[in-house]
Each structure stands twice: as C-alpha cells, then as structure tokens.
Amino acid sequence: MNTTEHIWIKVIQQLNNNEKPDQQLMAKLSTEERELIQALEDDKMLNSASNFIQKMNENDAWNEVKPKLPIKTVRFLPQLLRYAAILLLPILLLGGGIFYYIKSNQPVELSLAKLEPTDHNRATLVLSDGRSVELSKNENQKLSEIAGTSITNKNKELLSYQQDGNANATEQIFNKLIIPRGAEYKLALADGTVVMINSASVLRFPVNINATNSRNVYLEQGEAYFKVAKNPNKPFIVHANGMDVRVLGTTFNVNTYTKTIRTTLVEGRVEAQNANNQKVILSPNEQAIFNQQTNALTKADVDVAPFVAWANGKIIYEESTLDEVMQTLSLWYDYDVEFKSDKIKAIHFSGEIERYKDIKTILNIIEQTGGVKFSIKNRRIYVDQR
Structure with a gap:
C-alpha cells in the first residue's frame, strides 16, 4: 500500500x-x-x-x-x-x-452484530416513606420492617414480605415495585400470594396485606401472573386500569400493555368488573377482555398457554403478527424496534422460544422462518424484508 x-x-x-x-x-x-x-x-x-x-x-x-x-x-x-x-x-x-x-x-447486519446480554434481574422498590431501593444492589439482604412485616430481597430475583407478628395497623400501608424494560421480578406477599411481574410493569401492593377485610393490589402498568393464597374471608382484588379482578384463591394472568386489558384464568374462578359494574365470571381457559376505549367487557375461550408462557420461561406465538412479536421482544430484551415499512409488520409468525435465550439467537430463528432480515445499531433493531 x-x-x-x-x-x-x-x-x-x-x-x-x-x-x-x-x-x-x-x-x-x-x-x-x-x-x-x-x-x-x-x-x-x-x-x-x-x-x-x-x-x-x-x-x-x-x-x-x-x-x-x-x-x-x-x-x-x-x-x-x-x-x-x-x-x-x-x-x-x-x-x-x-x-x-x-x-x-x-446499522450492522445481525450476523455481524455484537450484542450485550440483558440483565433480567432488576427492579426498584419504592417504600411507603418515598425512599427507593435498587434491588439489584441488595442481594440477600433484609431491607426493612414495616407494620410488623419484614422485607427481604433474595438472590436478586424474589422480594419477600413476611409477617413477623400481629399487625396492629388497621390501614394498609403500600409499597410499589417498578420493573424496568428488559427485566422481571418475583414478589411474595405476606399472605402467601406469589406474583411474577413482567418487564416494564408497576405493581402497588400493601405491606400489611392482612390488615383489612380485602386484599387490594394495583397493577398500574404492564403484566403480572398471580398465584393467590386462599382466604375465603378476604377476597383478593387486582385493580388494573379500569378492570377489577376479584378472587378468593386462584392462578391467573393480567396484561395491561395495550388499550385492551386481558385477564386469563389458569385455575380457580374469578370475577372481572368494569367501572359500569358490568361483570363476567371466568372459568379456567377463559379470558376477560376489557376495551379501555369503549369500556366494553367481554369474555372468550382461549388457549391459555401463549398468555402465561412468559411466567414459565417461554414465549409462544400463534399466528402473531411480526409487529406483535417484536413488541414482546422489545420489552423483554430492552431494544427499540424500527420497521422499514408497515407492510412487514403484518407478516405472521408462529413458534415457541426459550425466554432466556440470547436475543441474537431468537432473531436468527425469525430470519430463517419469517422472510425478514434484521440489522442493529446500539439498542435499536431495524426490520426489513429479505
């Protein structure tokens, strides 16, 4: 040269x-x-x-x-x-x-891109006095004791509330758990209820959950999977942006990512209600569908597997549009997505993916089966037709 x-x-x-x-x-x-x-x-x-x-x-x-x-x-x-x-x-x-x-x-083509792994064990706990605690920095640590309830962070994946004695307070004291995009966290409430909280979600819940006649939690945004501890004397109510889900003891999923809020019942029995007091009773393999724009509440028979797969470490798509697929991956892996044309969004895709795989592996699978190609710059994925 x-x-x-x-x-x-x-x-x-x-x-x-x-x-x-x-x-x-x-x-x-x-x-x-x-x-x-x-x-x-x-x-x-x-x-x-x-x-x-x-x-x-x-x-x-x-x-x-x-x-x-x-x-x-x-x-x-x-x-x-x-x-x-x-x-x-x-x-x-x-x-x-x-x-x-x-x-x-x-953007760099997918085959050439070097992608940083996503740390999925991240969450912020907001205490009743307004203090914030980054849970990823407090592994296996007792954080606080409020209203007779101790709060412990276990292995950067489970936030546990344990009632140590008789709670004297008659008013519920609330904490808030904020899950960033690309993460998830598990919450064990003091009544024995376990909640898996998905990416980009916010759940507000009582520390002393047994202090009043009903157990009320508020899914302010995102998605959560509930395994509710049975207590016939104290109904468990999930308030989810205009739809209230009332249970005594059951397993179900609530998704509020879009304007259509869905409650999917795995086992037990729940009652969903909107602000107009319209109600639907769900049996297993049924879903309550609440349209926030029209305030309509309906129910439908569904295959529950795709709706709850995330809580079991999988992502399942059944004739989903590529737009829906990429929205899910964007939330879970914390990447923005840009389509080169709206036409590509309508491509349909079916498949089952291990939720904890590297995103590059998943995008390779979609490239091979979906007739599309990906390129990446920083934390943005560009989608084009092959």
Whole structure:
C-alpha cells in the first residue's frame, strides 16, 4: 500500500510512535477517518493496526477479506470502510472479536452484530416513606420492617414480605415495585400470594396485606401472573386500569400493555368488573377482555398457554403478527424496534422460544422462518424484508 495516499494511515503510525499528529494532516481527515482512528485508540489497537499496515499489500489483503464480507456490504462499501475492513479483520479475528467493528452511521447486519446480554434481574422498590431501593444492589439482604412485616430481597430475583407478628395497623400501608424494560421480578406477599411481574410493569401492593377485610393490589402498568393464597374471608382484588379482578384463591394472568386489558384464568374462578359494574365470571381457559376505549367487557375461550408462557420461561406465538412479536421482544430484551415499512409488520409468525435465550439467537430463528432480515445499531433493531 502506498501510504502517502492515505493520510489517516500516517496519523495512525504517528500516534503509535507516541508522536503528536501533524496538525495539517489532522485537518485533512474526514469525519469517518477521525471516527476510525478514535475507535482504534479507544480499544488500544493502534500498535496492531500499525504493524499490519507495514506488512500488508492492499489488493492482496482486499481479495482475502472480500469473500468474508456480506454481499451487500461489499457492493456498497465506501472506500474508507474498505481499507478499514482490510485493516481490522485480521486484528479482530486474532482477538476472537467481531470483525466488522467500524463505527458507521449505518446499522450492522445481525450476523455481524455484537450484542450485550440483558440483565433480567432488576427492579426498584419504592417504600411507603418515598425512599427507593435498587434491588439489584441488595442481594440477600433484609431491607426493612414495616407494620410488623419484614422485607427481604433474595438472590436478586424474589422480594419477600413476611409477617413477623400481629399487625396492629388497621390501614394498609403500600409499597410499589417498578420493573424496568428488559427485566422481571418475583414478589411474595405476606399472605402467601406469589406474583411474577413482567418487564416494564408497576405493581402497588400493601405491606400489611392482612390488615383489612380485602386484599387490594394495583397493577398500574404492564403484566403480572398471580398465584393467590386462599382466604375465603378476604377476597383478593387486582385493580388494573379500569378492570377489577376479584378472587378468593386462584392462578391467573393480567396484561395491561395495550388499550385492551386481558385477564386469563389458569385455575380457580374469578370475577372481572368494569367501572359500569358490568361483570363476567371466568372459568379456567377463559379470558376477560376489557376495551379501555369503549369500556366494553367481554369474555372468550382461549388457549391459555401463549398468555402465561412468559411466567414459565417461554414465549409462544400463534399466528402473531411480526409487529406483535417484536413488541414482546422489545420489552423483554430492552431494544427499540424500527420497521422499514408497515407492510412487514403484518407478516405472521408462529413458534415457541426459550425466554432466556440470547436475543441474537431468537432473531436468527425469525430470519430463517419469517422472510425478514434484521440489522442493529446500539439498542435499536431495524426490520426489513429479505
């Protein structure tokens, strides 16, 4: 390679020699060249890059690299990125990394993307006095004792409330559990009820849940799966944005992600009611459907598996649109999604996915079966038709 033709390479060599780069050369660098050099500096790759430059022949190197690049990338690769691909491929392959590490303004194809794993065990507890506790920082720790009830965080996955004695308070004292996007948390209430709370959800609940004649919790947003401890004398009521679900002891799921709120009954018996006092009684494998826009409350027979699969570590799609699929993945893995056209949203997809798999694995499956392709930049997934 004739390095006199490539100012950015001279600058790399000067930096590697601990020399202050010539300011006249620096002034001639393009924005893309500056980004490439900065990337090499940040990742301490200047020495490897400089050594490789001394040894390489551009045409021979490009012919070696070209078959390893995706067809589309080869066809449209700008001149600078061509040199950058030649330069970085051997270095990053030796380091076991992803070879396409150019800081481009374009999304990187799925096969080349390096994705950070999502930490699913995250939640914020808001106490009755307004204090906030980040549960991911308080593993296996007793947090507080309120109204005769102790609060313990176990293994960064279960927030447990245990009544230690007789609660003297006659008024319920509330805490709030906030689950960010891409996470989940389990809650054990003092009456023995267990709640699995899904991503991007907020649940407000009483610390001293047995202090009054009814047990009231408020699903302010998101989704939760309830296994309610039986107590015929104290009904358990979930208030969910205009629909109240009343039970004595049962297992069910409440989803408020959209304007259509759904309560899906797994076992037992529940009564759902809206603000107009319209009621429906659910038996297992039935669902109460509340339309917030029309205030209509109806029920339907359903296969409960897709609606509660998330609480069992799975995601099940049955003739779901790709838009619905990507909304679910966006919430669970904390990625934004952008479709290249609305037409793609209507593509249907069916399948069963392990909920804790890496998102790249799941996107690969969808690419192979759904006739679409994905590219990624930062924490945004771009969806296009194959």
